[in-house]
Amino acid sequence: MTIQKPYDDIPGTIIFDSQQAAKGYHLNQFCISLRLAPNRDAFKADPENYIDQFPMTSDQRHAALNQDWNRLLELGGNIYYTSKLAAYHGINFQELAGLMTGKGSTAYREMMISGGRSIEGNRYQSEWDDK
Amino acid sequence: MAYISSGVACSHVPALGVASDSGISNDDYYGPIFKGFEFSKDWMAKEKPDVIFLVYNDHCTAFDARVIPTFALGCAAEYAPADEGWGPRPVPTVNGHRDLSAHIAQSLVLDSFDITIMNEMEVDHGLTVPLTMMFGQPEQWPCPVVPLAVNVVQYPAPLGSRCYALGKSIRKAIESFPENLKVCVFGTGGMSHQLQHQRAGLINSAWDERFMNLLVNEPEKGSQIEHIEYMREAGSEGIELVMWYVMRGALNDKVNEIHRFYHVPASNTAVGHLILENN
Ligand SMILES: [Fe+2]
Numbered sequence: 001m002t003i004q005k006p007y008d009d010i011p012g013t014i015i016f017d018s019q020q021a022a023k024g025y026h027l028n029q030f031c032i033s034l035r036l037a038p039n040r041d042a043f044k045a046d047p048e049n050y051i052d053q054f055p056m057t058s059d060q061r062h063a064a065l066n067q068d069w070n071r072l073l074e075l076g077g078n079i080y081y082t083s084k085l086a087a088y089h090g091i092n093f094q095e096l097a098g099l100m101t102g103k104g105s106t107a108y109r110e111m112m113i114s115g116g117r118s119i120e121g122n123r124y125q126s127e128w129d130d131k
Numbered sequence: 132m133a134y135i136s137s138g139v140a141c142s143h144v145p146a147l148g149v150a151s152d153s154g155i156s157n158d159d160y161y162g163p164i165f166k167g168f169e170f171s172k173d174w175m176a177k178e179k180p181d182v183i184f185l186v187y188n189d190h191c192t193a194f195d196a197r198v199i200p201t202f203a204l205g206c207a208a209e210y211a212p213a214d215e216g217w218g219p220r221p222v223p224t225v226n227g228h229r230d231l232s233a234h235i236a237q238s239l240v241l242d243s244f245d246i247t248i249m250n251e252m253e254v255d256h257g258l259t260v261p262l263t264m265m266f267g268q269p270e271q272w273p274c275p276v277v278p279l280a281v282n283v284v285q286y287p288a289p290l291g292s293r294c295y296a297l298g299k300s301i302r303k304a305i306e307s308f309p310e311n312l313k314v315c316v317f318g319t320g321g322m323s324h325q326l327q328h329q330r331a332g333l334i335n336s337a338w339d340e341r342f343m344n345l346l347v348n349e350p351e352k353g354s355q356i357e358h359i360e361y362m363r364e365a366g367s368e369g370i371e372l373v374m375w376y377v378m379r380g381a382l383n384d385k386v387n388e389i390h391r392f393y394h395v396p397a398s399n400t401a402v403g404h405l406i407l408e409n410n
Binding site: 117 | 195196197213214215217218284323325326327329330331333334337338362368395401
């Protein structure tokens with residue numbers, strides 16, 4: 001069953017709604033566990049064993065262990081959770097955005113300094129499909 | 132009796148906390164932003180509120196996915212800065228005001244706002260960054276804070292109109308508290324920004340300006356802005372701006388705009404800031 005949502009046509013955006021949250025529950029709980037230093041140490045010591053405490057899907061597990069940032073969002077992750085996993089890897093919010101947009105840190109930072117991504121051409125999926 | 136004297140709207144970008152804590156708030160990148168708050172620090176030193184009522188959101192820090200309250204009122208004696216994955220910010224513990232919190236909690240529920248009560252809560256950058264921007268780096272925060280955490284992470288956040296009505300209810304609660312306290316209300320978060328996926332980095336300055344104009348001068352109308360508009364026009368994380376309407380609802384219908392500051396960028400985000408006084 002697919003429910004049509006008014007925000008489905010915003011391009012390059014995964015709205016973290018109740019369905020996504022349900023799908024990503026264990027993934028997000030894994031990510032937030034890394035907020036605390038003892039858990040970061042345990043994950044570092046044995047990543048596979050640590051992550052197996054969280055009954056996520058194999059796709060989620062794979063994306064988490066391979067730092068597949070956009071995929072994590074598609075599979076029910078939320079940016080404020082995945083940013084905790086990023087922080088574990090020493091990646092801050094802006095560097096993470098550089099990765100998710102495919103621009104890389106330098107080009108992304110330059111885009112932000114020159115005013116950010118324009119809203120023009122970025123409101124609707126159809127505007128991206130045309131490109 | 133307690134009363135509300137003023138309101139502050141302020142982005143709470145985590146990078147601004149990092150800049151302050153690591154001593155780079157004067158560099159070429161952050162300097163212009165902190166300069167925009169110099170007026171605000173002077174104003175705050177004169178305003179001297181007895182209590183700050185601070186509306187913010189937790190960014191999956193104190194609240195994990197197990198419990199997601201839409202409105203959670205802090206009723207604790209103190210709130211420690213939380214470890215968000217990089218170690219806690221080296222800023223003072225935030226003191227609460229338990230009597231005022233308890234009074235507001237009771238008053239809100241009796242006024243049909245069924246809020247969640249938090250007797251223990253750590254606070255993240257959403258709460259501490261606005262304090263840094265308004266007070267700098269004091270040894271202790273100059274006054275107690277009553278925090279209200281709003282869910283803006285899992286869709287749907289509360290409606291702008293509901294936040295605005297909650298602000299009015301908070302005002303009633305504060306004005307019925309018997310102690311003579313001067314209260315300043317903070318609405319934090321925003322402005323336009325998207326942190327996630329391929330559209331990350333979205334900024335919409337024209338929309339931000341219109342948002343601030345409506346908030347100040349036509350709040351009733353502005354509070355009707357729908358979620359889809361926030362998400363499409365101001366980015367998926369721009370939805371945080373509904374929290375500014377809690378602050379606005381707590382003020383008079385007509386207010387004096389004392390200060391406005393807007394800057395792009397701080398990290399991924401447009402920084403917006405307003406000081407409003409009840410006239
Ligand atoms: Fe925020």
